[in-house]
Amino acid sequence: MAVRQAAVHLIGKPGLRIGAEEITESSGGTVEHVYAATGQTTAPVVLAGPSEIDLAVTTARAAFPKWRDTPVNERRDILLRFADLIVEHATELSDLQTLEIGVPVQLSRQMPAIAADWVRYYAGWADKSGGDVISTWPIRSLNYTLDEPYGVIAGIIPWNGSLMSMAQLLGPALATGNTIVVKPSELAPFVATRMAELAVQSGLPTGAVVVVPGAAAAGQALAGHPGVGKVHFTGGAVTARSVLSSAAEHLTPVALELGGKSPHLVFEDADIRFAARVAMSGVIALSGQGCANGTRLLVHKSVRDQVLDILVSRLRKTKLGDPADEATVMGPVVSHNACQRILGVIDRGRQSGNLVSGGNRSGGDLSAGFFIEPTVFADVDPAAELAQEEIFGPVLSVITFADEDEGVALANDTRYGLGAYVHTNDLRRAHRVSRAVEAGAVWVNGAPGLMPSVPFGGVKQSGSGRIGGLAGLREFLRPKNVWIPV
Structure with missing residues (x-):
């Protein structure tokens, strides 16, 4: 249509x-x-x-x-x-x-x-x-x-x-x-x-x-x-x-x-389906054009395949289309220049990660607009542009870690520090990791949005x-x- x-x-x-x-x-x-x-x-x-x-x-x-x-x-x-x-x-x-x-x-x-x-x-x-x-x-x-x-x-x-x-x-x-x-x-x-x-x-x-x-x-x-x-x-x-x-x-x-390059830290004891659903928001919310969007998915290696399968399956069912349609979940990026810039990042990203979903500008009835498919790269090099730069588009980088210390180190390994998402059912771990990550806001097992009664802002270059x-x-x-x- x-x-x-x-x-x-x-x-x-x-x-x-x-x-x-x-x-x-x-x-x-x-x-x-x-x-x-x-x-x-x-x-x-x-x-x-x-x-x-x-x-x-x-x-x-x-x-x-x-x-x-x-x-x-x-x-x-x-x-x-x-x-x-x-x-x-x-x-x-x-x-x-x-x-x-x-x-x-x-x-x-x-x-x-x-x-x-x-x-x-x-x-x-x-x-x-x-x-x-x-x-x-x-x-x-x-x-x-x-x-x-x-x-x-x-x-x-x-x-x-x-x-x-x-x-x-x-x-x-x-x-x-x-x-x-x-x-x-x-x-x-x-x-x-x-x-x-x-x-x-x-x-x-x-x-x-x-x-x-x-x-x-x-x-x-x-x-x-x-x-x-x-x-x-x-x-x-x-x-x-x-x-x-x-x-x-x-x-x-x-x-x-x-800006930010906010991590989703998914530990092995997390609610995997829920964590994957929350991580989707980093790609589809405002077409990835949000400063606090979780654009790095850091997953414990033992649940990497489960999370990725659920995530990709859901993203492929995402309704991308006419913003005026009540059924549309994801719209275009803001401009032609933004569209070209994001596609350039995706093209270069093929050298530093495995493209597992998306990666293209939408065609057909959407070809005149600035629509980009929700895009996921797996096994991304933590030092690469995909993992370090704020793309401000529907692109998610997936990186695995072996233990809590490595997960936190990866979360902190950017010049940004705006938000961080933590998924675990271990309360002690939730407190430890929330203290350890370098971010102005930490959301545990959810993404509540920005509430007027609580402070929001960043550290480092955020x-x-x-x-x-x-x-x-x-x-x-x-x-x-x-x-x-x-």
Whole structure:
């Protein structure tokens, strides 16, 4: 069955809205958005350039005092209304997410409710964060801290799931009294723009949330703007270095949530069928385009054949196709360039592992889109590109180990440290391995997704910032100490 055309009627008129100003011609020019499932253009996207970035930051700075001084109970209620609006517009937002990058509706339909939960969670913190009273010596005094917002947050978000990225960023940034300028990727500008409109509709001051789609130059201009109080960047390590360089000009603090090469450690005592099913998610979830996806399957040698047989059998039955079809499990990768890059990795990977499933671009009715079969390589060289580099596509590398120590060593043998998945029915082993693996998050016998109440972020070259929980709130606050002698 042929892939349906993109739902272009959901896209608003081209242009940037910065505060009350509509901009249809910008210093950043325009680019045509392409629907990944068909390869066809959908609409022109007006991109921010340096002039628009400057206007956006100026606008957000002007809105900051009003939002900062809004009583915290009112701030809480506005964010709760924002969460309600996300739910009310759930179908529109999920369809926009599908249009942006080809997320199957089976998955995109779940995203608005989860995004609303993130906003609600942080709305609950708006009237609870404040500061501490501290005992001091040797002088009798009243000493306390004030938790203060940074001012304007520069949020640079990735294209792979902008609905979730916006909720994870806007929730804590706004709850703590900051205003924010968000730069989504030029590949995925529509959801972020609509989320900003809903945020203003909920009662936020005009200019408190500004969305300026743009290319790399816009991100550099935003990170290096002197009016920005802090930068929050989610993306790859190469771009992160550029962001850090731009922010360094004004010594602007930066929080980084970067990529990963997350391992699935499957021990001999694990529930093999369940472990294989969870490991599938590393390939098919967002077509492998997720920073925390488990893309290395490290399996004890005694259960290697069982796990591989179950995994490959399930993947071959995976419904790859039209994102608008409710039965579709896996959609396309984001763009032609991404498709060609991933196919290049697969081609080179034949030299360092045994291709046991997939490996091709889809043909037939899917040939015009950017579809790649779910791909599995077995017996991969741990030092090879397949095992070391973040591919950001539907490719899984399978490596065997002989004992716990070797398994942990293989898990840690990358420059990344974002997530890790552990499969075992030995509770003591679960605790040992969770401590030993170098990762910001460890999931034992499951894959719960990113929950708003717990911190998520990486170590090593997977970044330093955190989203979720109290740690995620603290990313958007800085303490001020007040000392008064008595």
